[in-house]
Amino acid sequence: MVTKVFxxxxxxxxxxxxSRSAVSRTFTPxxxxxxxxxxxxxxxxxxxxxxxxxxxxGLMRNESGIVCLIVSEMGTPYRSSLIRAxxxxxxxxxxIAMLINTDRSDGxxxxxxxxxxxxxxxxxIILSGQPDxxxxxxxxxxxxxxxxxxxxxxxxxxxxxxxxxKEAASRILTAFVRAGCRRLAFANSEVGTPSLMAREHGFxxxxxxxxxxxxxxxxxxxxxxxxxxxxxxLLTRKERPDAIFCANDLLACGVMDAARHQFMMSVPDQLCVxxxxxxxxxxxxxxxxxxxxxxxxxxxxxAVAFLAEPGSAEDDGQGRxxxxxxxxxxxxxxxxx
Amino acid sequence: MVTKVFxxxxxxxxxxxxSRSAVSRTFTPxxxxxxxxxxxxxxxxxxxxxxxxxxxxGLMRNESGIVCLIVSEMGTPYRSSLIRAxxxxxxxxxxIAMLINTDRSDGxxxxxxxxxxxxxxxxxIILSGQPDxxxxxxxxxxxxxxxxxxxxxxxxxxxxxxxxxKEAASRILTAFVRAGCRRLAFANSEVGTPSLMAREHGFxxxxxxxxxxxxxxxxxxxxxxxxxxxxxxLLTRKERPDAIFCANDLLACGVMDAARHQFMMSVPDQLCVxxxxxxxxxxxxxxxxxxxxxxxxxxxxxAVAFLAEPGSAEDDGQGRxxxxxxxxxxxxxxxxx
DNA sequence: ATCGCCTTTGCAAGCGTGTGCAAATGCTGC
DNA sequence: GCAGCATTTGCACACGCTTGCAAAGGCGAT
Numbered sequence: 128m129v130t131k132v133f134x135x136x137x138x139x140x141x142x143x144x145x146s147r148s149a150v151s152r153t154f155t156p157x158x159x160x161x162x163x164x165x166x167x168x169x170x171x172x173x174x175x176x177x178x179x180x181x182x183x184x185g186l187m188r189n190e191s192g193i194v195c196l197i198v199s200e201m202g203t204p205y206r207s208s209l210i211r212a213x214x215x216x217x218x219x220x221x222x223i224a225m226l227i228n229t230d231r232s233d234g235x236x237x238x239x240x241x242x243x244x245x246x247x248x249x250x251x252i253i254l255s256g257q258p259d260x261x262x263x264x265x266x267x268x269x270x271x272x273x274x275x276x277x278x279x280x281x282x283x284x285x286x287x288x289x290x291x292x293k294e295a296a297s298r299i300l301t302a303f304v305r306a307g308c309r310r311l312a313f314a315n316s317e318v319g320t321p322s323l324m325a326r327e328h329g330f331x332x333x334x335x336x337x338x339x340x341x342x343x344x345x346x347x348x349x350x351x352x353x354x355x356x357x358x359x360x361l362l363t364r365k366e367r368p369d370a371i372f373c374a375n376d377l378l379a380c381g382v383m384d385a386a387r388h389q390f391m392m393s394v395p396d397q398l399c400v401x402x403x404x405x406x407x408x409x410x411x412x413x414x415x416x417x418x419x420x421x422x423x424x425x426x427x428x429x430a431v432a433f434l435a436e437p438g439s440a441e442d443d444g445q446g447r448x449x450x451x452x453x454x455x456x457x458x459x460x461x462x463x464x
Numbered sequence: 465m466v467t468k469v470f471x472x473x474x475x476x477x478x479x480x481x482x483s484r485s486a487v488s489r490t491f492t493p494x495x496x497x498x499x500x501x502x503x504x505x506x507x508x509x510x511x512x513x514x515x516x517x518x519x520x521x522g523l524m525r526n527e528s529g530i531v532c533l534i535v536s537e538m539g540t541p542y543r544s545s546l547i548r549a550x551x552x553x554x555x556x557x558x559x560i561a562m563l564i565n566t567d568r569s570d571g572x573x574x575x576x577x578x579x580x581x582x583x584x585x586x587x588x589i590i591l592s593g594q595p596d597x598x599x600x601x602x603x604x605x606x607x608x609x610x611x612x613x614x615x616x617x618x619x620x621x622x623x624x625x626x627x628x629x630k631e632a633a634s635r636i637l638t639a640f641v642r643a644g645c646r647r648l649a650f651a652n653s654e655v656g657t658p659s660l661m662a663r664e665h666g667f668x669x670x671x672x673x674x675x676x677x678x679x680x681x682x683x684x685x686x687x688x689x690x691x692x693x694x695x696x697x698l699l700t701r702k703e704r705p706d707a708i709f710c711a712n713d714l715l716a717c718g719v720m721d722a723a724r725h726q727f728m729m730s731v732p733d734q735l736c737v738x739x740x741x742x743x744x745x746x747x748x749x750x751x752x753x754x755x756x757x758x759x760x761x762x763x764x765x766x767a768v769a770f771l772a773e774p775g776s777a778e779d780d781g782q783g784r785x786x787x788x789x790x791x792x793x794x795x796x797x798x799x800x801x
Numbered sequence: 802a803t804c805g806c807c808t809t810t811g812c813a814a815g816c817g818t819g820t821g822c823a824a825a826t827g828c829t830g831c
Numbered sequence: 832g833c834a835g836c837a838t839t840t841g842c843a844c845a846c847g848c849t850t851g852c853a854a855a856g857g858c859g860a861t
Binding site: 482483484485486489496497498501520522523524525526 | 838839840841842845846847848
């Protein structure tokens, strides 16, 4: 048997004995249609298994309801929880998420944005990587909205959501000092994402303001294994640190495991550790890590709210930028509290 | 300024001095178009920032290139790694993933499938939950392909990918016995997913074949906290188990943490533990858990390969079913080895 | 009965694309 | 020079939907 095609509004109209427009209006919120007509249409549609073709609707309305999520390393705890929150909020506001994987290669994000354009996505939300200026301009010109999450230094135009990374770094420094720590260190990856660097610079600057030095070590990707390597390097220095602020929870877990299992150090007695993101694992009792919570729900809410706003995508060529607060989640990896 | 609309093939055709069909053919692989014409078209398209409208193309071809991923708890390590693998494979074969969040509520999966139909997805891949039979039939009738992953007991029709859960359970039992364990237990959630139950039943059956009993405890959702609760219940029994097979790595992490930190037991000396999924955290040195690896890449490959196959979605009303192997990853949570 | 108003309905145009068909073009071999 | 053929091109229709517009119908007030 040849693949059957989907039911069309025409067939529903015939079955219900009305015009095709009536069917269309029945499924268009706010359209003018008599209750009796609507009922007949609904019944016919139900019987035939009719579903509005959103491809065609998007074509007409010039509004597909699709929002592209562009993200790399989506298997990571923080990323996946953000994806979950965003898709959920999108669904709640009647939109739908399209997911595109990127890698660190050049043009990866640009290719993703091209794909978003092809599917006439209403908007794209970029969680990773740096789009090229020319392509973001193309998106905006075409009326496609753009949201950048945690991509601090990106060019203006898109809507940008960031955290108070530097201020958080300064708060955690205070906590370390109160705990009596004096030999400070910062564990980072070599990726150089704006938010990671903001935490590093914020921490170093806050320490400098107190006349303290920070041992900074960077290695590899922003993950657990890199954390182990960084810890090895830091803990074999002549001046062994007694406090390590990690750019990321994954790094922090690696740092803790290396400190405990390879260097037989006790956390927090001999070493205080803090991370960033508040991924689920930090609350597990093997880690019990003091960290900053990414306001995942708030980020998703703000991003989706922006998409729902009326007005052109580029009405204010400047774009807008908001900064959300990262709350300090106090657990057991720092003394005192 | 009013939101500008996207560039159409018409405009490209005018700029290139050819007909609209020529533009269309230029972007249709395998279409007949002279090299010179193609070149002119490509240049005009590039200059204007033209991108084929996949909504319209999908409308014409009756093939959108969209594949729906239907999944609950997508923030979970195993789920998110599967999402990553599947989206990547889809992209490699020229398709694109649409992501829909479901919860445990009734009809949640059905609503997701309806959404897939509205966007005329070429296929839907279900990673969680149980679709209603009527809706899956609707999908198949409409030529939409369906893939069920780890949903063992689902009705026939869709393409089904499962693991050898029961056999794995039997293998891990052997390992426990070899390690000298005699008081066996199984830690499960109350969710009752087919694959989780298959592991439980396989373990109990294999033990029975050796004349051994298994203490089974189930609680809550399939996560870390539930694992802790289950461990508390198991380890306060009169007959304290010396081996626990967990339906899931998350449960296993909870079990290990409870055993170590609440009951001060040593793993694997006093208690052997095994899990399932091989999520990244199991390789972290705080856990170092012996577990079974979900063949995530193979699952994604098989699923996408199925979608690429020619032939109607329902040509063989029975659907097909394959069973993949879960490899035992030997680490340090079981004695010996 | 007539008018004006509001609600509902059908018509038809249009969204941006793919593709069958026939016409046009160029080339080969005689 | 011409028939025969392969390649390329344009026309026009189709895909399934939305929506402006005008006509139709109902109803109360005059």
